Amino acid sequence: MNFKEKCYQLLKKVPKGKIVTYKSLAEALNTGAYRAVGMAMKSNPHAPKVPCHRVICSNGSLGGYTSNNRINIQKKLNLLKAEGIEIKNNKIDLGKYLYKFKE
């Protein structure tokens, strides 16, 4: 299985109402390639099956979605709100919504 597919599998494990950071996701993959994880997302061959909108930056910002345009960011933000996540000033409470893979 390629690195990307592992990212997708792991990302699909993330429950609704929770989010993960690129770093945490990479850590769960037993690696530190958080940047490569982002690449895997933009490739996104599995489209809506993989909740790439649940993946955000470690600083609490949304990161990117289809592009780095604010408009698309709004869309991602809206999806997260639909999950029950509250965003404050385009920032998310990591300690509250960050999902941990290992336990």
Place this chain on the structure above:
DNA sequence: TATTTGACCAAGA
């Protein structure tokens, strides 16, 4: 095979 790039992260100024 080597260099560059990227939906990033952490630290320094």
Place this chain on the structure above:
DNA sequence: ATCTTGGCCAAAT
């Protein structure tokens, strides 16, 4: 608080 720099790993060229 924001901006810049260096570093990380994998994929693209």
